[in-house]
Amino acid sequence: MNKELLIAGCSILLNIFSAAGQVTLHQLRTENLENPVGIDVTIPRFSWQLESSQRSVKQTAWEIKVTAGKTAVWNSGKVAGDQSVQVPYGGSSLQSATRYSWQVRVWDNTGHTTPWSAPAFFQTALLTPGEWKAQWIAPGFTEDAVNRPAVLFRKTFGINKKVRSAFAYITSHGLYEAQINGQRVGDAYLTPGWTSYKKRLQYQVYDVTPMLANGQNAIGVSVGNGWYRGYLAWSGNKNSFGKDIGLLFQLAVTYTDGTSDLIVSDNNWKSSTGSIRYVEIYHGETIDTREDKTGFAKAGYNDGAWSGVQVVDSAKNILTATCNEPVKKHETFKPIKVLTTPNGKTVLDFGQNLVGWVMVKAKGNAGDSIVIKHAEVLDKYGNFYLDNLRAAKATATYILDGKEERTLEPHFTFFGFRYIQVEGYPGEVKPENFTAVALYSDMAPTGSFSCSHPLLNQLQHNIQWGQRGNFLDVPTDCPQRDERLGWTGDAQAFSRTAAFNFGVDNFFTKWLHDVAADQRADGLVPSVIPNVLGANSGGSTGWADVATILPWNMYLAYGDKRILENQYKSMKAWVGYMQAQSKNDLWQTGNHYGDWLFYRPFDDNDGRAAVTDKHLIAQCFYANSTQLLINTAKLLGQNNDAENFQALLERIKAAFLKEYLTPNGRLVSGTQTAYVLALQFDMLPEALRAQAAARLAENIKSYNNHLTTGFLGTPYLCHVLSRYGYTDVAYKLLLQESYPSWLYPVKMGATTIWERWDGQKPDSTFQTPNMNSFNHYAYGAIGDWMYRVIAGLDTYEDGPGYKHLKIQPHPGGGLTKAAASLQTWYGTASSSWATNGNELTLEVEVPANTTADIYIPATSADAITESGKALSGIKEIQVAGKEDQYVVVKAGSGKYRFVTAAATAGKETKQ
Template identity: 80%
Template structure:
């Protein structure tokens, strides 16, 4: 059998050739710790993943072999391992050395006995192992800072390299945000580094390959440090310096020359410090750049250091330093203005057509001292004027002062904005839209999921869901990106997490943030409202918010099959359940502060006395049960049988207490709201015999509100799922497709390009909700996406094969839609489920990736009405009919593309 190397897009495919010359087995997309060729991983047993594909159906892996090397030295050869595992396979060789680059390759066998060639090499580099590996010293400026404006600090060092360089690796972090240059060239393409963590417990550093930036002879490194989250304004009441008031820097560059000798460049007392063009930077308020103050060539070896100050060395902890293993913030999509407006009050405004998060790059030339002021807003008011009242105290302003020299492109460094519109003041000359470019910044999560259907408003809703995630997944999952908040609210994150895992690869993003959840969790198990916690020690313990520590790990396990996230977070999960247990009396939790069903619809105009206010302690009891169930689930996966028994007994007591307190003998809940019934049904709080009537009461409530929802942050994510579970998918469709307020499509009809914080952020008369809390980019209500993907299109994963190892395809045509398709890039490859109504025929086009299996639910009353690729099911050897289930014929398949046609009665 011949071997052939194929190039497909950016992926190297290694495969075997059959007798016909057709590739039958291929390997692609090698990952280490879910990343492509990562630098600076800190795990002792990294996990390897790869994708297998083939030209035939039912491609299954039967065995694998991995080899790991460093240089020409073999480190581990697994030998042939009989296993179908191809995702997160753990390294099992000799201990890995710190700060070392490794390469690895894999080959696999399929169930037919075919073996691939060795894959193209992938690589990973280990991080520094301990604090002792840091030879660098923390440095701070050697001058007294301006306590009010606090310009960004510049640090620099010239150094000489006597020989030709083989490799150079830089390790950099700061107290604040930093940008580094070597010989005038930017180090890396990450922004807002070192990211946001609970700095007193976990401070990330970044690892860069800087080999191409260095030369033999004279070199220089320059690093600018801004305030950032570390010491800038956060939250409210003038809160600054949450972790310290210094702007310290730590740099270590390990250089290896071609002759094998080494040299380290480190921060120490020999560095210099000054200030430059960035005169002011705050996350909420913006940035002021005075190009007249720029120090020419300040990151080059030839820079004149006259006027630069010596630095001081600082005794700051290195024990909290951790490498960055999640994706950094990077630049992404760019936008040009779609309109240049003169508002009724005479202001010049540019409309970029999309509410986004990032900043505007401005090209300008003018006289020395000319000042360009750019303000940012999400919306215009009903009169068409620039509206910033909902930003509260955030000034959200970028100011650029020109030096009168050549034309230049200006942009912020240590601040960002949530905006669709900018107001421009002081621009020299006529406004030319070509001179303004908005660029989106967000964590470099890989896009993974898409959803399209025949209803344009739903397609726009999906667009808004994805852009809400882009704008708020900026190193932490923030609630909003524009006002004086931008905090990692736990309730928003848990509500949206399953939707988030479909649209983008958030495994590492959430794993990093969950470590901070555990780090900030109090000793009694209470979880703060925001992570990192900047609201104080008593701001925590609210139901539906603190439950992030159980809900999020389990959702990530389902989405990615990543058992390590359960292992890492298990003690945190257990501590939170322990907290609720300690707060309860007779297994009933009725104490403490709770946000409740946040921002639910308030029907003040009801004439029958109904209201959507749900008892907060009823909600608390539901989430108490839910978190306990998720802890049991995790314990089962981790083999903690004793905990399974202990918490199983507790769960029964929690549910019994709920029934005694909140359910009448006839099955009515004491809170008759949609959220009350949704949570009680979704978390199985009711005796099974009373569930159907409770679902009917829920539907009755919805109809009473003329097919409108009344749920808030805690009820909304589960509303349509509960309806579908109990046979009311038609009602779920009616809610989803409702266009009047309150509904998901109402903001779409009002021109939204992201998800709103409130159902009526902008009212039908174009006035706004209270400016004190009215974000137009707030992703929580985008959780409906999960129902669209898993129920409308029907693309889901089973718990016995999480991460889409065992795929469930269960579409629900309806709502007047004529087609819908969901496609997901899983760790195994592309999974897709799409259906189309064509007269009396319903077609389903399904794609199942290699090394997985699927159960496909075909909406048909009998097997005889179904064909696949033009053949009756009984003639298809690749498809096994498993039976029927509630108007569906269930078939089992392996990998491949399938085209089903179902002929339905007139």
């Protein structure tokens, strides 16, 4: 009996342990979104993640089934292969406004088959313009042409059947907020987002089924100026995309008896104004609560005094369903201090430079006016500083109605601030009555970096908050002054770092559509996207190259080939533009920003300003864009293009050498940026690269280990140093604490990345206020080096999207530990190292269905153990050889802990 019990117990334990090692499926996504409602992609792609406690788990086959209700739509059958991301739908044409469910199961390399996954779903939007039955409507009254208050639209309708489902399709000329029966529709803000409105206008789809009631119902929509007709760009112009507010609203209701109704915007709606008396992106918002149309989105509201609406003829063939995550509310902050400044003003400090607004609790007399101004910094005396906002008023004004306490907040604007100045508040200004709310695109946090150096950890914090504050549907340069535009150079420079910190695949996919939409017919790419600076603004090297650099960087980060397919025409057109502007393959025409905001000392009598020839820079980026186009052409099977552009690339580099290289092998511009770009983009013959790298290192030394690079040189500076064996010099630059450096702003108390290396000078005075943002992410591009080199977390070009990882940490700089993790489309990838005396520990996590090359700092494989065992005894690890001071091992998925003597860790061998 005991023997039988023992056997039974062992069998149970075996099953438990076997089940624990089984592959499970999770994170099912369609078009990189979880259960999206309202996508207009006709061939959506499916992704899933495998999870297992076992090592070296790999998918060998998959099967997907798609249904619409109880109707089978597609079954792929068993398909051999390890593809688990971006698997395209292969069934019959999808129908508009239809919900599809899908499931997947996989076979793994141990012979197991998973059960079918839990169902995921996606719902299509309106796939053809003809399915829009709504009409564009505008207010039926004469607007106040000076203040241009937000417009309210209203409609009532009846329901006398049981509702199965109801979906609202909404967009606007301006920014909208919608309500049904007094409930806010969705949790997105600044909708419909910002696109090249004349060519692409997004709409959103909402499931509003729970909001409808039997009997009378009401729709209420508020629309403010926004980017569509508000003030944009520094010249103070308005109406960039049109001068009239507009609304397009379509509500599709399906009843349980199978019938349906459409409630659409038409000439039966009504319009008025409400409490939002003034609203501008740059200048803020004035809300007069005495003018509230309380309950206007409820059925019983009396709209007898309201005006009708005008039906207007506006395009519907430019409408596109939102493909990216919308702007939402995120972190909240309470004031850490209430200050009375030297000039007697009441100021609240929230401790963090953020983008959003402040929610205010207040009760006072009718007509009391609360005025809130926003600033990033206090001046050297401790007074509120607004000069760097230029013409932006950045003010929220609330006029009270004398009734109950209310919580007040803006709707159609945003501010970049750490401090607010409060005027006119009724009663004592108490911290509990003020809450700052961060607004940014709802990107999933994906990456983390930390180390033993507190200032580097603060730098990482600043980089991430710079990204949060400037990724509001478009990647803006800054969020506070009268600019806030989608500068292309900033975006391309920061894009690799951006893809570590947050999931930006959908964010940049959407914005790249606008890059292509605003690109001129001759291939010129504007400097800002959406383009509000005019048709002739653009073509600047390093800025317009966003057309090639950004798609390629997104391909590396996510392995998404479709983004290259979508942008290939645009990429090719940009290279074609440069070719047309060149003479003898040398590009020396056009206006270029150059290495923007490079180092310029306060006193340049000794000629130490690091000025790089703009046309030298242009030739380097011309070559780089051509190389990226060649890479893309090969991936997409455009072999003739690849051959033609390869020949062009050789001519571009030959012209560079003839024009910019002296007979003794020096560049005509001897700056850090010149050498960085020449080395990064392989402009020099192999035989000259080592001496060029040495000259770069010597240049840095001549500046006492300070950088001098601007927007274009900085992203590549430390990467080039590491590539050519000068990681120790890169560490010196990174850890430099005096101006110019990454840590100088940190030492000065920054909580985001600054526009200038010296936005605030050592004596606490400021740089010129006409261009001095304290939230400007471009120099945060160093984050990419921190992830990929310090922590060593990287992907291979032939295994993009972290399908094949490269783990190669670079201990150094006096750090005793560093760690990075990334939520890839396959799961968590991480690299963490720590030194303890002469011992180094490297902990690595490789997601299921991926592989990794792991570079372990060690003298030999015999000096390494993994989880306490010699490498030779571990079947999941293959020793591949030795490179410089690393032992290279190949591994499948799983968690690994390597320990080795650290005597050689961090030393560099120059190439």
